Amino acid sequence: MRVRDHIGLSFANLWKRKLRTCLTAFGVTIGIGALVSMVSFGKGMQKNVTESFRSLDLFNSLTVFSEDFFTGERFDPDRRPAQPLPSGASRAVLDDAALEKIAALKGVDTVFPDVRIPAIVRFNGKDEFRLVQVIPAKVTSSRMLRFSAGKGYASDEEDSLIISDSLLRQFGVQEPQALLGKKMVISSIGFDFSRLNPANLTAALGGERLPFTTEDTELTIVGVAESQAFAGPIPIQSDVFIPPGVSKRMKKLPFSNIWDLFRAREGRLGYSAINVRLSSPAFVEPVKKEVAGMGLRVFALADQFKEVQKGFLILNMVLAAVGMIAIVVASLGIVNTMVMSILERYSEIGIMKAVGASDRDVRRIFFFESSVIGFIGGVFGFALGWAVSGVINRVVNYFLAKQGVPYIAYFSFPVWLALGAIAFSVAVSLAAGVYPAMRAARVDPVRALRHD
Amino acid sequence: MGNVPILISNLSKVYSTAKVRVAALQDVSLSLEEGVFAAVTGASGSGKSTLLNLLGGLDTPTSGTIEVRGRKISEMSREELALYRRSGVGMIFQSFNLIPGFNALENVALPLMFAGVAKRERRNRAGEVLAQVGLGARIAHRPSELSGGEQQRVAIARALVNRPRVLLADEPTGNLDSRTSREIVTLLAELNRDQGLTVVMVTHEESLAREFAGRGVRLSDGKVQAEERWR
Ligand SMILES: Nc1ncnc2c1ncn2[C@@H]1O[C@H](COP(=O)(O)OP(=O)(O)O)[C@@H](O)[C@H]1O
Ligand SMILES: [Mg+2]
Numbered sequence: 001m002r003v004r005d006h007i008g009l010s011f012a013n014l015w016k017r018k019l020r021t022c023l024t025a026f027g028v029t030i031g032i033g034a035l036v037s038m039v040s041f042g043k044g045m046q047k048n049v050t051e052s053f054r055s056l057d058l059f060n061s062l063t064v065f066s067e068d069f070f071t072g073e074r075f076d077p078d079r080r081p082a083q084p085l086p087s088g089a090s091r092a093v094l095d096d097a098a099l100e101k102i103a104a105l106k107g108v109d110t111v112f113p114d115v116r117i118p119a120i121v122r123f124n125g126k127d128e129f130r131l132v133q134v135i136p137a138k139v140t141s142s143r144m145l146r147f148s149a150g151k152g153y154a155s156d157e158e159d160s161l162i163i164s165d166s167l168l169r170q171f172g173v174q175e176p177q178a179l180l181g182k183k184m185v186i187s188s189i190g191f192d193f194s195r196l197n198p199a200n201l202t203a204a205l206g207g208e209r210l211p212f213t214t215e216d217t218e219l220t221i222v223g224v225a226e227s228q229a230f231a232g233p234i235p236i237q238s239d240v241f242i243p244p245g246v247s248k249r250m251k252k253l254p255f256s257n258i259w260d261l262f263r264a265r266e267g268r269l270g271y272s273a274i275n276v277r278l279s280s281p282a283f284v285e286p287v288k289k290e291v292a293g294m295g296l297r298v299f300a301l302a303d304q305f306k307e308v309q310k311g312f313l314i315l316n317m318v319l320a321a322v323g324m325i326a327i328v329v330a331s332l333g334i335v336n337t338m339v340m341s342i343l344e345r346y347s348e349i350g351i352m353k354a355v356g357a358s359d360r361d362v363r364r365i366f367f368f369e370s371s372v373i374g375f376i377g378g379v380f381g382f383a384l385g386w387a388v389s390g391v392i393n394r395v396v397n398y399f400l401a402k403q404g405v406p407y408i409a410y411f412s413f414p415v416w417l418a419l420g421a422i423a424f425s426v427a428v429s430l431a432a433g434v435y436p437a438m439r440a441a442r443v444d445p446v447r448a449l450r451h452d
Numbered sequence: 453m454g455n456v457p458i459l460i461s462n463l464s465k466v467y468s469t470a471k472v473r474v475a476a477l478q479d480v481s482l483s484l485e486e487g488v489f490a491a492v493t494g495a496s497g498s499g500k501s502t503l504l505n506l507l508g509g510l511d512t513p514t515s516g517t518i519e520v521r522g523r524k525i526s527e528m529s530r531e532e533l534a535l536y537r538r539s540g541v542g543m544i545f546q547s548f549n550l551i552p553g554f555n556a557l558e559n560v561a562l563p564l565m566f567a568g569v570a571k572r573e574r575r576n577r578a579g580e581v582l583a584q585v586g587l588g589a590r591i592a593h594r595p596s597e598l599s600g601g602e603q604q605r606v607a608i609a610r611a612l613v614n615r616p617r618v619l620l621a622d623e624p625t626g627n628l629d630s631r632t633s634r635e636i637v638t639l640l641a642e643l644n645r646d647q648g649l650t651v652v653m654v655t656h657e658e659s660l661a662r663e664f665a666g667r668g669v670r671l672s673d674g675k676v677q678a679e680e681r682w683r
Contacts, residue, residue, distance in 0.1 A: 002568055351562075352562065354508070354537060359531070446511050
């Protein structure tokens with residue numbers, strides 16, 4: 001029997017039982033639709049992370065910590081050091097000298113300390129508590145920061161700041177452009193040594209009169225940065241950025257976290273971390289080695305990315321498994337439809353065998369019918385998954401946009417997903433057709449043709 | 453021996469179910485020469501249909517051998533039997549056994565589809581054979597739109613479309629009135645006479661059998677009770 005006749009015959013047979021065919025194919029449609037939207041969600045998330053890694057230059061980034069950074073491990077387990085300290089290397093303080101040394105290494109493009117100052121940001125009569133990050137002018141004009149309005153500051157000394165668009169919305173500002181050139185007040189905390197005179201010392205140390213004071217610094221907004229859609233241990237992440245020159249002039253505490261104090265060695269605190277940008281990802285390994293040799297801990301985001309990929313593999317599998325449940329139910333529907341069809345067409349099968357259909361012909365007739373159901377279900381299932389994901393994507397983005405989250409395409413539909421969904425649907429339907437097909441092939445023509 | 457196309461020796465068929473064993477055919481031996489029109493008669497349950505189903509390759513014997521035109525069908529595999537049914541033999545039945553959803557042309561073309569013949573060729577050949585049995589004007593009718601006699605003609609056309617040399621008819625007139633019965637048997641006799649087709653027909657109607665057939669085989673309780681030569 002020709003393939004073309006098989007296809008024609010199966011469509012004719014399915015057409016004769018339109019309602020049942022539609023219902024069965026609809027079951028497959030829902031199953032494949034669920035699977036497709038699940039997988040495309042997993043893939044979409046993975047794509048977003050990969051792309052933001054790439055666009056933010058994170059594959060070129062290293063973060064250096066002082067060796068004692070492990071004290072933070074208890075409180076921030078994500079920031080585990082990437083490798084053990086080589087034996088013989090002595091622990092080093094993460095100070096300007098270390099920074100200079102790292103900056104001089106081959107392949108290092110930019111180095112800047114990770115400084116975050118706890119501060120109150122005041123605008124429009126509203127106060128927001130934030131960690132203000134200090135980043136050099138050079139970095140503000142790199143790929144690591146994206147602007148929705150304005151640009152980075154021109155020098156490390158100018159009295160400027162950059163604000164994120166999500167903080168902007170907290171202040172009730174809708175139009176970022178209108179904000180450029182406006183003044184904003186940063187209120188930082190510093191020591192007040194006058195409170196440490198001997199007369200007050202006991203009270204100060206007892207905690208009744210703390211030796212701290214606040215100081216206001218007024219800065220001009222020069223840029224509005226896009227908020228990062230994905231959080232994580234990435235070097236540039238804050239709602240307010242200021243130049244190093246301003247930071248130096250500001251009254252502030254030399255630490256942003258009480259745990260930082262445990263790092264202090266003979267009164268020398270150093271930086272909590274140094275951010276390193278390389279000119280190419282090829283330098284990640286050699287620079288890591290050099291820095292480790294200096295007695296410092298070094299952490300590459302590229303390494304973290306591998307872990308992230310593993311996580312996504314698991315996420316994708318879990319999502320696919322959820323979709324599979326729907327597929328299993330749909331394939332039971334196919335088995336049911338095909339078995340019913342055999343019972344109804346019992347004498348027809350007998351006739352076909354009597355006029356020369358082989359077991360294989362009969363088997364294939366049923367295989368073709370179930371795979372046509374699978375094909376139809378696969379095509380419509382993909383369309384359904386695509387449509388539903390589109391709606392979900394819109395609704396979710398609509399609500400998240402109100403909270404200042406930038407637009408994210410949560411679903412991804414690569415070509416292989418469309419083809420794979422249809423192929424998978426046909427394959428599952430073929431599997432569901434095995435039992436009915438075998439049963440049809442075994443129909444005894446003599447019994448099937450007995451009319452009484 | 454050369455012109456003995458159907459040779460049956462010591463053929464037995466036993467149906468065994470959980471409770472009973474029915475010997476539908478017991479040690480039947482029979483030979484029919486090429487181009488014969490044979491009538492098989494006998495009471496209901498005497499094994500006529502069983503004999504025809506075995507001859508037609510629809511069923512396999514419990515013991516004994518069947519040879520049709522030199523091919524030992526009693527030893528064929530399922531696959532070979534399908535091929536034999538497709539083009540070695542044609543069968544018609546009391547209840548016509550047409551596919552209700554197909555029109556006359558499609559029903560007749562069905563065996564050609566299993567033979568892998570292209571669609572256009574199938575239609576041409578099916579149309580020709582339908583014209584031969586006098587139904588050239590009815591090709592687009594469904595079985596439900598045809599009379600009993602017309603349906604049986606469609607069934608005959610389907611049985612002959614792959615040009616077998618043997619036609620087996622199991623009570624082809626059982627559902628027809630006497631005038632139509634006569635027309636159908638006349639058609640079979642013509643095919644036998646004009647094309648040299650070997651016809652084996654099971655029938656209840658002794659008079660029709662004697663009028664048209666050349667040989668008579670009477671079965672009783674699964675055994676050959678009498679063999680007659682009428683012409
Ligand atoms: N599949 C079967 N299982 C059990 N017994 C059967 C089966 N087919 C036929 N028989 C029995 O075999 C005998 C012969 O049947 P059959 O050849 O159909 O008779 P006929 O066609 O002469 O009326 C009958 O007794 C019938 O009941
Ligand atoms: Mg019978």
